[in-house]
Amino acid sequence: MVTSMGKHLYRKAKILYTPAMACISSTRNYHMHEPIDLMNEFTICESFATENSPYMVALNKPLTYGEMVGDFLIQHRMLPAGSSMLEVGGGYGSLMQGMLHAYAHIIKKAIMVDLSRTLLLKQKSSLARWKNLLSFIQADALEIIPTLSHIDLIILNEVIADLDTLTDLDQSAPPRQAAKLIKLYDLETPSTGTFNFNIGAIQLVEALCMKNIPAFISEHSCDPIIPGDLKFLEKDLALDSFPREIPLWRHSEYTIRFSHLIKVARKFGKKTLSGPLIDLVGIKRSKALNFIFTSRACSTPDQEIIFELLDHIREYRWLLIY
Numbered sequence: 185m186v187t188s189m190g191k192h193l194y195r196k197a198k199i200l201y202t203p204a205m206a207c208i209s210s211t212r213n214y215h216m217h218e219p220i221d222l223m224n225e226f227t228i229c230e231s232f233a234t235e236n237s238p239y240m241v242a243l244n245k246p247l248t249y250g251e252m253v254g255d256f257l258i259q260h261r262m263l264p265a266g267s268s269m270l271e272v273g274g275g276y277g278s279l280m281q282g283m284l285h286a287y288a289h290i291i292k293k294a295i296m297v298d299l300s301r302t303l304l305l306k307q308k309s310s311l312a313r314w315k316n317l318l319s320f321i322q323a324d325a326l327e328i329i330p331t332l333s334h335i336d337l338i339i340l341n342e343v344i345a346d347l348d349t350l351t352d353l354d355q356s357a358p359p360r361q362a363a364k365l366i367k368l369y370d371l372e373t374p375s376t377g378t379f380n381f382n383i384g385a386i387q388l389v390e391a392l393c394m395k396n397i398p399a400f401i402s403e404h405s406c407d408p409i410i411p412g413d414l415k416f417l418e419k420d421l422a423l424d425s426f427p428r429e430i431p432l433w434r435h436s437e438y439t440i441r442f443s444h445l446i447k448v449a450r451k452f453g454k455k456t457l458s459g460p461l462i463d464l465v466g467i468k469r470s471k472a473l474n475f476i477f478t479s480r481a482c483s484t485p486d487q488e489i490i491f492e493l494l495d496h497i498r499e500y501r502w503l504l505i506y
């Protein structure tokens with residue numbers, strides 16, 4: 185059964201105007217009411233959903249994304265035996281499938297929370313093999329986190345860019361709700377012009393920290409980290425910028441300013457670790473990478489795949505809060 189916290193959720197138009205005239209981009213209606221096709225979104229998790237995915241050609245070790253994240257969490261002591269975990273926004277269930285395939289023996293329970301009923305039903309079907317460990321709840325991340333207890337870890341993979349973003353803020357006079365957070369957490373803003381502000385992602389980190397729940401987060405960033413040996417990937421990439429709109433089918437996401445999330449978590453006394461997703465998935469290094477990327481000289485289908493993946497994954501970061 186899929187239980188629901190969603191019935192009382194008020195519906196939001198995609199763009200709302202607050203009294204202070206800040207514009208909010210929200211994906212809530214889209215996720216609650218539209219048929220969602222993640223294949224339009226090219227998520228890293230879906231790119232590595234199965235061991236026979238064509239993208240495996242770019243990796244040192246052809247593991248599914250869920251298994252890679254499981255290995256990574258164990259390496260960072262975030263997934264001890266007997267863990268109870270919660271994944272928010274699990275999409276088709278591919279991350280949890282890979283993780284349970286490798287680590288079901290050490291996981292006590294897993295709760296899947298999603299705004300989308302359609303996606304929860306897909307998760308239920310793809311994870312049927314582990315039904316004794318799992319439960320499914322239709323809810324908003326920001327509403328459910330304050331109600332949680334006995335959860336050792338929350339996973340949010342490519343979800344926080346979907347949370348509310350305040351758009352086109354005047355840096356010299358941001359609206360009250362942004363100004364308060366900027367001052368409280370000493371958040372950087374651009375020196376001139378307008379910018380977008382990840383208010384939903386910031387509120388989510390506040391909620392996690394207040395509940396003392398460790399978290400793994402990964403997302404598109406506007407302040408990406410490029411590994412030292414792959415500096416050529418910095419070409420035409422903004423490395424210290426503010427959230428950029430990514431227009432998708434019937435909704436938009438915004439890249440995340442990770443430095444803001446880190447400042448919020450640290451203000452709560454939490455530890456943070458962050459790095460490039462390129463290293464978490466283990467992109468195979470070769471002399472050809474620089475050539476393929478810089479000159480876009482792809483003479484084989486494998487090189488096309490590697491180019492496309494590098495161009496996409498270079499903007500992604502992971503963040504551990506604990």
Ligand SMILES: C[S@@+](CC[C@H](N)C(=O)[O-])C[C@H]1O[C@@H](n2cnc3c(N)ncnc32)[C@H](O)[C@@H]1O
Nearest residue numbers: 227229273274275298299300324325341342346
């Ligand atoms: C871009 S998809 C990512 C899916 C999957 N994690 C992956 O990496 O492929 C975003 C997911 O988050 C869910 N979602 C978006 N906003 C949410 C919210 N406020 N609360 C809970 N789930 C949300 C969507 O329904 C969807 O499952």
